[in-house]
Amino acid sequence: MTSRGVDVVIAGGGVVGHATAWELARRDIEVLIVDRHLPGRATSASAGGLWPVGEAVGLGCGVIYQATRTGSDSGDAVPASLPAVFRDFLVESNRRFPELAGELEDLTGVDIELDSGPGLLFLMQTARQQAVVDNIARGLPEGFVLEILSPEEVGELEPAVCREIVGGALLPGEDQVNPMMLAEAYKRAALVNGARFQNDRLVDEILRENDRVVGVRMGEETVACGHVVNAAGAWAGQLAATAGITLPVEPVRGQVVLTQALPPLIASCLSTSSCYLAQKRHGEILVGSTTEHVGFDTGVTEEGIRGLCRGAVGAVPALADVGVKRVWAGLRPGTPDEMPILGPVAGVDGYVNVAGGFRTGIVAAPLMARVTAQAIVGETPDVAIAPYRAERFEE
Ligand SMILES: Cc1cc2nc3c(=O)[nH]c(=O)nc-3n(C[C@H](O)[C@H](O)[C@H](O)COP(=O)(O)OP(=O)(O)OC[C@H]3O[C@@H](n4cnc5c(N)ncnc54)[C@H](O)[C@@H]3O)c2cc1C
Structure with a gap:
């Protein structure tokens, strides 16, 4: 059976697919989103941190990742920095959240729970970490603020934090949202603008005729379209392969603990x-997250959960007496250089990536979606997508 064609099929309805659907639909493009919630969908697992500089300099999830990679349990792992071009991309995407929150709420009634606190506060637990942070602070260009706090200043700002620290590194303006509400708001905004959804359906195959994408197959049904957007999260590499495209997206598991409301x-x-x-808004404390290369395994492990609980109590001792409400694991769409993969692919007309959000896919979603839509309709993108094209992995 062949259904009536559409301009664009978006494969994958996580935050990135929904955001892209809205950006296209509001430009009067006819969009069909096809999604099946597979176990481990990243958007539902995410912490919702908007930590553009924190992640770029490695003081968010990156420092945990580095400690895991190097097997360091002394807390002295030196986090790797992301390229400056991507740091600026994240900062620009993050800058849009306050206005976006208002716009989405006006359009859909959904509150994305944007919470602006003091910022992201990295707790320095060793002198070596202090030296690393001092170095990071020196390397930040003008206009970026990283405040070094004494243990007393950390105590004043966060009385519940442990006293055995050498200080804190505060990144003001690094906030959080509810990632599920963000995805829901984008979805409803896309619907308001005329997008259509096929829920609980998998895109089994991207259909090609020579060097052009012509549609998608979902079971027995095919849908003709002008563009296919690959927004399939950790599964984006598998989906791309059905069109003969190599996309180095790998699942990176993150385990999470959620406390009872406090x-x-x-x-x-x-x-x-x-x-x-x-x-979070309703009082639960979210504790994240492991970074593990275990394929599509979405289980939680005793070691992972124990490690997070130990780390949480070490940072905030009062959590020792608090109950756990839920634990889970999600699959980040990881890429070799930890940057997203965006835009068309040479030699396959009509195919577009918006994939590889890895550990910054929530904060990056607004700009990932916008530049993707701009590339499809032929507008000049707000930021250049050249550094994010899949071709970079061929060099
Ligand atoms: C534990 C954890 C914590 C995180 N914390 C943060 C954070 O604090 N800040 C931040 O910015 N980012 C964070 N991230 C990363 C962020 O969540 C992801 O980068 C982002 O959600 C990716 O969104 P996505 O839409 O690309 O993928 P997903 O949310 O995984 O959505 C992809 C969707 O496509 C569906 N799908 C797959 N294949 C097909 C197919 N063939 N046909 C139809 N549907 C398909 C999937 O089932 C899924 O519904 C975290 C991730 C994890 C796992």
Whole structure:
């Protein structure tokens, strides 16, 4: 059976697919989103941290990743920095959130729960970490603020934080949202602008005729289209392969612990070399997250959960007496250089990537979606997509 054609089919309805659908639909493009929620969908698992500089300099999830990679449990792992071009991309995407929150709420009635606290506060637990942070602070260009706090200043800002620290590194303006509400708001905004959804359907195959994409197959049904947008999260590489395209997206598992709801305990988003913590709107504290290369395994492990709980209690001792409400794991769409993969692919007309959000896919979603839509309709993108094209992996 062949259904009536559409301008664009978006394969994957996580935050990135929904955001892209809205950006296209509001430009009067006819969009069909095809999604099946596979176990481990990243958007539902995410912490919702908007930590553009924190992640770029490695003081968010990156420092945990580095500690895991190097097997360092001393807290002295030196986090790797992301390229400056991507740091600026994240900062620009993050800058749009306050206006976006208002716009999406006006359009859909959905509150994305944008919480602006003091910022992202990295707790320095060793003198070596202090030296690393000083170095990071020196390397930041003008206009970027990283405040070094004494242990006393950390105590004043966050009385619940442990006293055994050498200081804190505060990145103001690094906030959080509810990632599921963000995806839902984008979805409803896309619907308001005329996008259509096929829920609980998988795109089994991207259909090609020579060097052009002509549609998608979902079971027995095919849908003709002018463009296929690959927004399939950790599964984007598998989907691309059905069109003969190599896309190096790999799942990177993140385990998460959520406490029971508590009265306000921490105002900042806190990070250490073993976990990060963010108190959500309804009082639960989210503790994340492991970074593991275990394929599509979405299980949680005793070691992973214990490590997060140990890290959380080490940072905020009062959590020792607090119950756990839920634990889960999600699959980040990881790429070799930790940057997203955006835009068309040479030699395959009509195919477009918006994939590889890895550990910054929530904060990056607004700009990932916008430049993708701009590339499809032929507008000049707000930021150049050249550094994010899939071809970079062929060099
Ligand atoms: C534990 C954890 C914590 C995180 N914390 C943060 C954070 O604090 N800040 C931040 O910015 N980012 C964070 N991230 C990263 C962020 O969540 C992801 O980068 C982002 O959600 C990716 O969104 P996506 O839409 O690309 O993928 P997903 O949300 O995974 O969505 C992809 C969708 O496509 C569907 N799908 C797959 N294949 C097909 C197919 N063939 N046909 C139809 N549908 C298909 C999937 O089932 C899914 O519904 C975190 C991730 C994890 C796992």
